[in-house]
Amino acid sequence: MTMRVDLCGGFGEKGRTCVAISGGGQRILLDAGIKVGASGAEYYPVLAGGIDELDAVLISHAHEDHVGALSWLLSQGYGGRILMTSETLEEAPATLGAYADPDEFKRFPLPEERIELFEPGDILTIGGLQVATGRSGHVVGGVWFAVDDGSRKVVYSADVVPDSSVFVMDPMPRCDLLVFDASYGADLVSGAARAQAIGEWVAAHPGGCLLPTPLSGRSLELMAVLPGPIAIHAGMRASLAAQIEARAALHPAMVPQLRRRLTDAADWHDDDGLPACALLADDGMGKAGPSATLLPLADAAGYPVLLTGHLPAGSPGEALHAAGRAGWIRMPTHPTLSGNLAIWEGAGRPVALGHSCPPDALAGLAPHMPSLRIDLYIGDSYTLAS
Template identity: 50%
Template structure:
């Protein structure tokens, strides 16, 4: 038997976290934060004291999956933290932007016992066996399949089954699947979304600002945009590192993106906005070079295109609401048809959807009849 504790990301977007307890050990999957949330909802809702959690496994270095790491250490967690080398290399940049200043200074990741593994590795920890595989979401991002107590839970984290840049490894069959439902009932293919973004950029030849996460969507945009292109200067080294390991990308993509990266103009804060598309991180405009670039664009009426999740209260959300920015989704999560295929290939197990509000889960239950639509952060269930 496994007991699952939904610690964040269920019935909401952000602070993604799950605890799996098989009666002998407790393994936590992800420790995210929720951008724009009040203090009581910013970090995961722990089902047990942090000191009683035996290990933490991280899928990737986006803030809604790793942003609470310093906080968790401060709460008393002292177990090993498992992540891929790419996640480890990107971890500090994410925590610098999203961890609370006190936690970052008092409980730095240097205090964490980090253990590195490669996508595709199988890890045995205490009584639990964890399979891993590529997610298609970011370089080095992984899904987890946790086997213990005679049951197997599949945790997607964030996945993209048909990315043009990153591979996704097929998941095994399981008894429970925690599915990335970020896009709810969205059925539009990624190719159509990409065409719309390319056309929008082409219609604004005097330049535009495209906020994007430092990993994942930034490389997807780099792959589809042709012609002159600028990136925030601070993005160059992280992007170069992301494409430095070709096996983390689809065949031939690393070489193509490396050539493209070398032709980009590197924009620094204090420079005027360039007369070409400019990629800046982060995707919400809440931190990093994007915060300044969006402020400059809004003051001058410079075009802005947002392409991902916008938490209420974020600069990107505010600009879109005021009509000062456009928004076209560039998929970095699965569409509903893709989720249907993932579920069927996993043997049609019981389902819970994360990174999605309950109302949206109800709207997709017709396609995913095993979906538990009332699952919410703070709930627990046995399988």
């Protein structure tokens, strides 16, 4: 018996993160993301075999590069199980509304009646597979998956943050194959240093500035480190409050601090003038949500903009930064080198595959992680023999 791992998206590239695992008489899909900036077939995962071969789809969290292809998958005839946490279910419709093909989303919205909910830490049974889950440290309700067929174990990290000051990440188990979040390659700069740099940039712009951010995850990380008063787009408040109250996902000491920050934050509405403080608005790339309107508004007004995450080619944020009209300091919401080495060591130094990373950056990790495979890309497979 063998266990096969198919790399369906996010290998040798950033975006459309998706892994298929066949074993224990089952075939499951872990995440189904889209690739921002791409079009046509390149926008979606590459699935080996037929859609009808899939028994279950498990979603790690509701960011577009992990869930944005779900309507497409349904449009292709997928009728099997769909599993996610309640927080992912709450956020996923908005993500699909922003990033799914509009016609596909209209015809195939998220079928909430079919969704099977689980809690981080649950062990899921899918035929002959046992799938352990744990908190990712990336967003409220976000998880990693450990898939076990009884003789081999594959850990798929999805997006994780080992050293988040806000979110808790559970240790991942020892395994035979580690599919890990290589988004930052061999970046040596700590999250604390990046956070300090962001705080200093904002402090140097006392007349106000715009910080586009995803609604979940990074928004709370930024709230925790920004100096002085802040404003938030009014549409974010309910979601931010719910994230803060999901206390099992957060470091306990951060909960009262974030509550105070949210209480003190001013609400900004679409017809208001730009505030004389840091303004948070979703999403992080200017592709959707309030920031799609705010980025050109801020640019026209000469209002400073600081981008803090991934900037896909062709996105409004990337264009503004390339033109020299926006700053960029990465707020670490993925592991840096030290974090990934600790994950790999804890997993028993297994064979490793890095996702969400271009080839040149992945190659920079190879000297630090001898078992890392840098020769496998989207469309390739890796087989574990018993």
